[in-house]
Amino acid sequence: MKKRDKKQLLPGIVLSVAVGFLVFLYAPIDLYCSNADEFWFDFGILFTAALGLFAVCVAVMSLAYIVLWLIHPVAYRIGLAGGFIALICTYVQGNFMVKNLPPLDGSAINWDNYTALRTQGIILWTVVAVITAAMCILLKKELFTKTVMYLSTCLTLMLLMTAVSVTLTSGVLQEKAHYQIGADKEFVMSDDQNFVILLLDTVDARTFSKLLEDHPEYNKDFQDFTYFENTVGAYSCTKRSIPFILSGDWYENDEPFDDYMRNMYEVSPLFNALQEKGYNMELCDTELYMNDDIAKMFSNVYRVDFKLSSYTKFAKPLLKLIGFRYAPFELKKKCIFKPAAFDELVRVENTGENYSFTTSDYQFKGHLDTVGITTENSNPKFKFFHLDGAHVPFIYDKDMNIIDEHEGTYELSMEAVMLEAADYVEQLRKSGAYDNTVLIIMADHGYNGSLEESGDEAWMRQCPLLMIKGRSESHDTMQISQAPVSFADLQEAYLRLLDGQPSEAAFDWKEGDVRDRRFLKYSFLDEDHITEYLQTGHAFNRDTMVLTGREFNR
Template identity: 25%
Template sequence: MSKRISILHFLSNYIIVLLPIFTLCVMGPTEIYFGNYKELGFTYQEFGWKFLIFSFLITTLLTLILSFLPDKIQKYFLSVIYWIGIAGYLQTMFLNKQLDLMGVSAESYSATRMKTVLNACLWFVLLVLILFFTMYPKTKMHKILSITSGIIFGMQLVGFLSLFPTADEAAFSYPTEELCLDGSEQYTISSKENIILFVLDNFAIDYYTSAVQTYPELTDQLKDFTYYSNADCNYHGTYPSLAHLITGNELDPSLTVDDWLTQCWTNDITNDYFSLLESEDYKVNLYTPVTSILTGTNSLELLDDKINNVTYKSNTRMIDYSKLYKTMLYMSCYRFMPEYFKPAFDVKNETYTSIVSYPENAVQHANYDFYSNLLSTGLTLDNSCNYFTIQHLNGTHEFTTNEFCEYDEQNLSCESTVKGIFTMLNVYIEQLKKLGAYDNSTIIITSDHGTIDRPQMIFFIKEKNETHKMMQETSAPITLNELVPTIVESLGKDYSEFGSSIHDFNDGELRERTVYIRDFDESKPPVPCYDGLRDGKVNSYRVYTYTGGEAEFVNALYGDDVITIPMIDSYF
């Protein structure tokens, strides 16, 4: 009889210990994976079953250790473990409203002081209430804790099992033939003519001006460039901005993500643009780590007749398992933890995009990786054709770079990241000059967007054979709508079909411009994510119209004159 009671006691302890471990190490990573597997790029087998086995083993070990503790100490330990399990479950299920997991927000996670304090109070109150139960007789406490733990575990187990039938084959096996962007020519330029477009993600004008104050010499190597200090992104967010700036196709919120991206690459004006580039003997190479932001759920075949480095992904796949396990656990902790601790587990987007790599097709996206490869391999010349190279780099999406463009956890800031980026750009330009390819190159350094409250972004341009004694600056009110026409203009062609060039606007000119900023509007129904795997984190666009510069935009942002346009579905 005593042996039977001992087994029941062990199982009672086991289910209490299992709850937080299962939530944190199994349910959390699995939910995150099945909601994002098309972006993560690896299969569930790479980590899922290992996490499941580990969770039950560690629960068994901890429960055995608890069994040898004195009853009073054991009771308090179980109460704290139960508190972590219940509070973490409530945090994950009910308190993480619109929490960004996959780099939706460019800035690192932060919560308001009030939200952090209230959240901490909730966790503390739960702890006090649970410890209060320790005053009850031991058997009654065990019954309450084990039954409620068992109920919540059962609910999670049902949810866990339901995730598998709803996922498609891509979650469990790698495709035999899959298109990708080939990175083998990322450092190749033409000995004839070049258009080189650097798209530095999330590079707001404010970041640039702040860095110049710290590093006055920041742009000394850009003396032949013109800096546009009043440049507008049109759309905040890499979606839809990246597809817009590459194709020139303006957003149509009445279309789904897939339909709009299809329109971007197949409309008549875009076809004419890429046909013109081809007729001028330009090879167009695009380098970005996540192609779904340009295609949605469509195949890269959508780009195949326009972007030249679309190829079949090599079978040589490398997985950084240490980064994989750490990333999935960190993302789960990020959901699970109270607000105060979330910043410590906020995974940077360049981390999860670099878990899987294809050495034969590798595309460098992190600033420091791009720079390191630039130093080691250098630029090479090709005399077979002209090159149009689009480098989409991480920019200031996170502050991950020191002033020497190295990853250095001790010396990371906005200013050091910007300085590191310009260190990288300066070396790139120096290598162009050494190869004799600088003068024949049109070089544009810009971004897809700024920050949500400061969406204006950097824009520098040096055209072919342009020289100055020092960098020029203009407040001409340009937008990314003018990028494609400006490129056409640089070819010496009539650009009227494509819109206005940046040269059609003058320094100090007033111009009405419009910015779309994604939002979750509680008065509107939620929308699905474009991939059908989860609900969208946003459901509408806030549309602001302003005349002037950044100050006038800020006035519009905090004013009442805003139009809200519902989404059909959401990329994020």
């Protein structure tokens, strides 16, 4: 003990700081800056939580190294070697071995499809361990500890500069504005006129057509609708699809997406026409861009403050988010968490409504069944509902009872949301507002299997559901049209429907017409890369989806 110098503890402390910085400061900052619009909380909340985890990590690791140093110098050197191996491998895994990770979109993950990641991880840890062991054996005691300390310091300084640069240039330091979607009057219609878009996420027309064979009652439930079976959407994922549906304005990665979203409200023919006709507009969507000026357009959107209810509870999903990217393969399996884990920690202040909108189909239908649809003497109303629909995870049986997602299927979820849509139509009939309402039941994009099932083809989601009922429109049974319709035609269709035309007159295109229809394919895992296709045949036919050679990249 007399021969030991406390300066020998410095490499252990430096290594503790390096590991703590990489895992609990750099990793969450990098993840947040890359996906800031996916989180409700401000950078300050993240940094405070990360700083606390960093402090705990440094304290615990430093204490562990002190104990090893007191036990024996050899134990201390082995501890340094182990920490250095973990540092290097964690850095490589989190920054260079993430391209083929499964998506955290709520779908069940079959880890057997990712054995290559396990193999790569084993090779990485083996190679780094062998090199570190060789350094520990061949280098003199002091030289090894200094090497570990200097390399750890260099890596930390490099990550520090990167983290500071990304934080300052990504705009995440600006405080987020938060808005609440009031839903107290989501089922209150005008006794004058109404225009409703009920958008059910990820509802594929191909699957709906198959369900029609087993559910002939759909023809009665939606008897006054025209089902435009041969419809091609615009984008393969929600984030780009919704603003296009509302504006008809293509996004081609040629400007910041927030700028596009901000301008979308101004250029939208639909919104402009609704305002000119004096419609009271309600926007029930939790993902669209919003600011104070835009919020004034909608009667149910208001500014609120979001606070974190618990830093302790916040740490759990944050650790899982970090671990999913940076942890070894076997530990990644323990890092799966539900997408709403962060949302559940919101404490909303200065709220002016008793009931706020949720995208949950279960809650939407439950509220609908409880309060029903009523009417009031008011200006015409426009309502846009964006619900989870048949999106993963598949948590419903055919009657919309919640089940374990491992028991659910896409088809069961489809049956559940069509039951929900039929329920909305029936409640609308009972309210007396049915005849004076334009009702569009649609999806933002279709579904072509999970990424695990069909690989890159999973993003070819060109067949969204589109059913339309015009004002005072009546049929004996649901009409099915094979007109080659595109989401690019929607704005003109909206204007015609607002003017009182029936669904069959909403589009110029008729059955038997031939046209090429544009579709932009991308993955939410890589939004900066968009590929253009033309559908040259029927919407259902993937073989007639032709690459144009045009790409839109950022």
